[in-house]
Amino acid sequence: MELEKKKSPPHALLLPYPAQGHINPMLQFSKRLVSKGIKVTLANTVCISNSMLSDPKSLISFETYSDGFDQGGYAQAESVDIYLSSLRTVGSRTLQDLIKKLDESGNPVNVLIYDGFMPWALDVASKFGLVKAVFFTQSCAVNYIYYNVYKGLISLPRPGDNPSIISIPGLPLFRSWETPAPLDYLDLIVNQFSNVDDADWVFFNAFQKLEEEVLGYMPEIWKVRTVGPTLPSMYLDKRLEDDKDYAINLFKPNDEVCMNWLNDKPSGSVIYVSFGSFITVSAEQMEEIAQGLKDCNHNFLWVVRKSEEEKLPKNFINEISGKGLVVTWSPQLEILTHKSVGCFVTHCGFNSVLEAISLGVPMVGIPQWTDQPANAKYVEDVWGVGVRARPDDKGIVKGKVLQSLITEVMEGEKGKTIKTRAANWKNLAREAVDEGGTSDSNINEFAATLLH
Ligand code: UDP
Numbered sequence: 001m002e003l004e005k006k007k008s009p010p011h012a013l014l015l016p017y018p019a020q021g022h023i024n025p026m027l028q029f030s031k032r033l034v035s036k037g038i039k040v041t042l043a044n045t046v047c048i049s050n051s052m053l054s055d056p057k058s059l060i061s062f063e064t065y066s067d068g069f070d071q072g073g074y075a076q077a078e079s080v081d082i083y084l085s086s087l088r089t090v091g092s093r094t095l096q097d098l099i100k101k102l103d104e105s106g107n108p109v110n111v112l113i114y115d116g117f118m119p120w121a122l123d124v125a126s127k128f129g130l131v132k133a134v135f136f137t138q139s140c141a142v143n144y145i146y147y148n149v150y151k152g153l154i155s156l157p158r159p160g161d162n163p164s165i166i167s168i169p170g171l172p173l174f175r176s177w178e179t180p181a182p183l184d185y186l187d188l189i190v191n192q193f194s195n196v197d198d199a200d201w202v203f204f205n206a207f208q209k210l211e212e213e214v215l216g217y218m219p220e221i222w223k224v225r226t227v228g229p230t231l232p233s234m235y236l237d238k239r240l241e242d243d244k245d246y247a248i249n250l251f252k253p254n255d256e257v258c259m260n261w262l263n264d265k266p267s268g269s270v271i272y273v274s275f276g277s278f279i280t281v282s283a284e285q286m287e288e289i290a291q292g293l294k295d296c297n298h299n300f301l302w303v304v305r306k307s308e309e310e311k312l313p314k315n316f317i318n319e320i321s322g323k324g325l326v327v328t329w330s331p332q333l334e335i336l337t338h339k340s341v342g343c344f345v346t347h348c349g350f351n352s353v354l355e356a357i358s359l360g361v362p363m364v365g366i367p368q369w370t371d372q373p374a375n376a377k378y379v380e381d382v383w384g385v386g387v388r389a390r391p392d393d394k395g396i397v398k399g400k401v402l403q404s405l406i407t408e409v410m411e412g413e414k415g416k417t418i419k420t421r422a423a424n425w426k427n428l429a430r431e432a433v434d435e436g437g438t439s440d441s442n443i444n445e446f447a448a449t450l451l452h
């Protein structure tokens with residue numbers, strides 16, 4: 001009897017935008033796909049691949065393509081425009097090379113899952129007849145705002161414009177200062193939607209209950225599915241073995257220093273402060289934050305990336321010894337789950353917000369740009385899991401403002417409600433990815449179409 005030839009599993013190629021906040025969610029999504037029987041290859045730019053601090057040991061294969069800046073990536077380009085244009089042209093070409101290479105080596109790709117920031121990848125997928133899936137790493141609400149800009153239904157207020165209110169069905173009213181900031185690269189963001197109608201799947205790193213209302217307004221032509229929150233399984237449903245961290249770090253975390261320091265602090269007493277992997281905060285803003293933290297009644301652990309360190313006030317480190325710890329990068333998930341941490345002062349990058357929501361940690365938002373002001377609005381007004389600072393006319397959040405918001409969350413009546421809501425969202429987040437939850441079912445549905 002002839003042995004039946006074993007069918008090889010469907011093969012998904014994942015293409016994250018080259019930044020920590022975009023790689024983490026796709027990497028986690030990859031792990032979920034692997035658990036459903038899909039073979040996954042994740043392609044990073046050469047520069048990102050070279051800056052990965054350790055070889056992620058996992059069932060995912062890693063490959064590279066080029067953004068045209070193999071040495072320094074984004075930082076090496078003279079301008080955002082130059083970088084993005086190179087990412088598109090060199091990226092398209094080298095992505096095609098990669099797909100051909102995988103094909104020739106007996107690992108043909110069936111589906112391309114690409115970051116919404118790289119809509120050109122859809123054309124590459126079409127050329128090879130692949131299933132096309134776009135993956136958005138910003139919230140559904142923020143993407144829906146950008147979609148409305150793309151459609152010409154609204155425009156984002158620019159600095160100096162008269163204050164206005166933006167009204168979009170499915171979303172709360174946005175005042176000027178709460179909308180996503182119009183950026184140098186607004187075209188990139190808005191053009192994400194230029195070909196999204198042609199995608200076979202539209203994935204969001206969110207979960208149904210978190211963004212129920214706006215999800216109901218998404219264009220019907222899109223096959224929208226929420227697949228988040230994309231945190232390591234260990235922090236949620238615990239169904240994936242050994243899935244404890246993101247496994248790709250572009251900065252070196254000071255794990256031991258952080259954990260040792262937190263371990264002897266009383267429960268719920270520490271403020272964790274981080275502004276993510278990307279933004280630079282002005283020296284003036286840095287000073288105000290430093291002052292606010294110094295004056296508040298709580299211990300704090302502050303992530304100040306190496307490139308930002310010189311903006312810390314002179315003597316600050318000496319003045320805060322005992323009360324505060326400054327590190328250049330942290331194991332954020334471990335910190336957010338540490339019992340001593342009571343509040344997260346954050347720039348409201350969407351991953352950070354989603355992590356805090358999923359882990360039940362109250363937030364104080366100090367949003368800076370892009371989607372952060374809108375995320376912060378949701379944190380306070382829609383999800384009720386924190387408060388946010390309103391900047392002054394110069395765009396600076398004063399130390400005193402930060403101090404009083406921290407007090408409100410840590411000690412005030414409002415803080416109690418926030419903690420209850422945070423605990424509730426934490427359960428809903430876990431439910432979504434656990435067996436039979438909305439995100440789990442959506443991933444099953446996608447995997448099933450590939451497997452049959
Ligand atoms: N992060 C971390 N250690 C830090 C600061 C951030 O591991 O000290 C991780 C964090 O858990 C999140 C990502 O980096 O997954 C930051 O993404 P986010 O969208 O919040 O901000 P961005 O870096 O894109 O501004």
